[in-house]
Amino acid sequence: MNHDVFYVRPQDVSDETIVFRGDENRHLVRAMRKRAGDSVLAVDGRGRAYAVRILKAGKGETTAEITGVHEKPGERDLEMTLAQGLIKGGRLDWLVEKASEIGVHTIVPVSTANSVLKTLSPQRMSRLQKIALSAMKQSGRSFLPGIAPVTAFDAVLESSSVFDVRLIAHPVPRGGPGVPIPRGRRILCLVGPEGGFESHEVEKAFECGFLAVSLGPARLRAETAGIVLLARVFSLY
């Protein structure tokens, strides 16, 4: 079924019709061989899904009429941001895929004291956005996770006051699952890079009102910690 879900840009949606363009249109027409009369599902990446019937399929663009609208399929009533210390290559790809599948709203790659990588090339950013788009369709979500530009650790803290709940993955002494995670609509999860945060970074986060969440007695890789923290918070909703 997921093969029949296609992305439509919000600006290509009008009252009665939508238009598929670019990569997505090529995928629709060439790979999936959809033609006039075929019914498919379109998602706009902003929480709307449309049942549509194709009117005219073309190489450049395909027009379809809207036969039904669904609000926020596949979504929780929650905005989850994952701010994750920058990690390398395939592990970052994987993190973006999994976080997008399980319901993240925005991923912020963070440059921290211990992150080996400090920037992402435009090619990498573009690849990560494609991974997020593919995961959105795969998982039946209707919101397209955003990949923010690389942001400095201090800047993440400075802009963190807009969140209802601020969590930082940080080991606490053994024994017990730690403090309960409060509920909220806008949640920020902050996770270190390989090598973790420096203690002065953790202190700063505490001063900004972040709560420490321990992810257990084992030492998790950075990307594993990101997914485990998201899974844990999502389990409350």
Place this chain on the structure above:
Amino acid sequence: MNHDVFYVRPQDVSDETIVFRGDENRHLVRAMRKRAGDSVLAVDGRGRAYAVRILKAGKGETTAEITGVHEKPGERDLEMTLAQGLIKGGRLDWLVEKASEIGVHTIVPVSTANSVLKTLSPQRMSRLQKIALSAMKQSGRSFLPGIAPVTAFDAVLESSSVFDVRLIAHPVPRGGPGVPIPRGRRILCLVGPEGGFESHEVEKAFECGFLAVSLGPARLRAETAGIVLLARVFSLY
């Protein structure tokens, strides 16, 4: 630090000394260039970690004297088994790595109605065991997760009565996080392959006392569902 953790087979541990052999000895002596007098950490994969000092390093084997013993570092007081519908290639590798990092005790690859793959070659089994070993060392655990042979779905159910808690990842109607997960020492998590379980399989599991745990409104890939369910259960401990 994790580079200084090495695996020692339980049968190579005596009262005062241990002996590293095989791959692990080659890694110790060739790659990490450890010599007589060096101190390293050894884990036996059964919950014991030893601080040791090398007495004699050799190409074939290395002997070290035990200077300290730690019981169950990196482990919860819990035995978690993940029985997962067989999935292909890299996604299974990834699942084994992540489940091993976060604390799984045993992974049972399960052959179900919808699993495309029905067996794993000896080479694949060996590769999965190496991934589990590496993840154990990486994450500072002391228990080496076991990879069981491929097991038929019905056989998993038949042997499930030894577990205190039996959970099956299964979508439930939207709204609310579902029933609370009971606590226990031996826990079995059952997760489908790509394509999920057939409804007759889910019914059989319910008859055997499995509880359904919903992993949220999005449709997760099989390996993502496995990790999310583990993360969710571990968060209670």
